[in-house]
Amino acid sequence: MIDLARAAIAATGAVMDATWATRVARVTTIDATMSATRAAIEGAIDDATLATTLAATWGVSVPIDDTRVSTYAAIDDAIRAVRRIHVWTLPKSVHRDDKTMIGLSRIHQIEVTTRCNLRCVYCPHPQMSRPKIDMDMATFGRALAWVRYFRVLGTQPELSLTGIGEGLLHPRIIEMMGMARDAIGDGMLLFATNGINMTSSMASGLRASNPIVYISLHRPEVAGPAIEACKSAGLRHVVNDQFATSAIDWAGQVDWHVSHRPQVCQYLAQGWGAVMVDGGITRCCMDSTGEGVYGHVNDEPSQLAVRPFVLCRSCSLTVPG
Numbered sequence: 510m511i512d513l514a515r516a517a518i519a520a521t522g523a524v525m526d527a528t529w530a531t532r533v534a535r536v537t538t539i540d541a542t543m544s545a546t547r548a549a550i551e552g553a554i555d556d557a558t559l560a561t562t563l564a565a566t567w568g569v570s571v572p573i574d575d576t577r578v579s580t581y582a583a584i585d586d587a588i589r590a591v592r593r594i595h596v597w598t599l600p601k602s603v604h605r606d607d608k609t610m611i612g613l614s615r616i617h618q619i620e621v622t623t624r625c626n627l628r629c630v631y632c633p634h635p636q637m638s639r640p641k642i643d644m645d646m647a648t649f650g651r652a653l654a655w656v657r658y659f660r661v662l663g664t665q666p667e668l669s670l671t672g673i674g675e676g677l678l679h680p681r682i683i684e685m686m687g688m689a690r691d692a693i694g695d696g697m698l699l700f701a702t703n704g705i706n707m708t709s710s711m712a713s714g715l716r717a718s719n720p721i722v723y724i725s726l727h728r729p730e731v732a733g734p735a736i737e738a739c740k741s742a743g744l745r746h747v748v749n750d751q752f753a754t755s756a757i758d759w760a761g762q763v764d765w766h767v768s769h770r771p772q773v774c775q776y777l778a779q780g781w782g783a784v785m786v787d788g789g790i791t792r793c794c795m796d797s798t799g800e801g802v803y804g805h806v807n808d809e810p811s812q813l814a815v816r817p818f819v820l821c822r823s824c825s826l827t828v829p830g
């Protein structure tokens with residue numbers, strides 16, 4: 510049975526590899542054409558010729574002022590605009606060197622619920638306007654199909670069942686963890702909890718899927734027994750105090766200090782995505798409102814590309830560029 514499954518994955522991977530190679534070839538051709546055109550434009554030509562060439566090549570009117578520097582900046586803007594159009598019209602964005610857009614390469618996290626049994630002051634959950642609901646199993650299955658897709662591509666080494674909510678409140682969380690383990694294979698499976706519902710039987714049930722559980726120290730009086738339950742069940746666990754020691758203010762959405770080390774946003778740098786409780790694909794874990802949603806698990810995964818959105822302006826993480 511396992512051999513059959515491996516053979517099926519290998520066959521699927523071969524088809525995807527061929528599709529991927531075709532797409533890479535298309536983008537590479539576009540890039541080469543545009544680079545050659547750019548080199549020609551930036552040659553030592555006079556401003557009048559430059560203006561004519563720009564208009565003819567890009568179909569845009571670029572004002573030529575008296576400094577070549579600002580002209581070249583305008584050229585870069587024009588090229589970027591044209592390149593972006595090409596990327597968006599391609600079936601797959603594979604512009605991994607594009608500083609403003611990158612193909613979705615991984616489902617970093619799946620938000621299994623937006624319900625919670627705490628009201629932490631450093632979390633956007635208490636004020637969050639999105640519905641407080643559990644993810645349905647059909648949506649979860651679709652999200653895991655994306656995980657499998659990216660795993661075959663080799664870009665999905667980990668998965669976290671985490672979002673703005675307390676995952677252990679989902680009535681089928683043990684079953685979901687098992688499904689997630691099947692999808693991620695030998696990859697890393699993570700999960701965060703405040704520990705309130707981490708009973709001995711819960712810890713034993715989760716143990717079969719071998720996740721790494723991050724137990725947050727929001728309430729030490731419940732986190733302590735939760736840690737003991739994990740130890741007894743042999744469940745791998747990490748004690749999480751990052752809300753105090755490596756703190757964020759959720760891109761300005763909560764009134765809290767920021768103390769994490771400077772770091773580049775991996776969602777934007779590597780093309781990570783997050784699945785919200787309703788199946789929406791959003792930019793990152795910071796998105797409490799759903800403003801960053803740009804797709805859905807019912808879409809075709811290869812159609813999506815990641816780029817900054819409004820929250821990035823106030824985020825303490827660095828936008829790659």
Ligand code: SF4
Nearest residue numbers: 625627629632674703
């Ligand atoms: S930090 Fe976690 S436990 Fe606290 S309110 Fe937010 S989702 Fe709930």
Ligand code: SF4
Nearest residue numbers: 774793795820821824
């Ligand atoms: S708000 Fe922007 S910079 Fe911050 S984590 Fe999200 S995508 Fe990254």
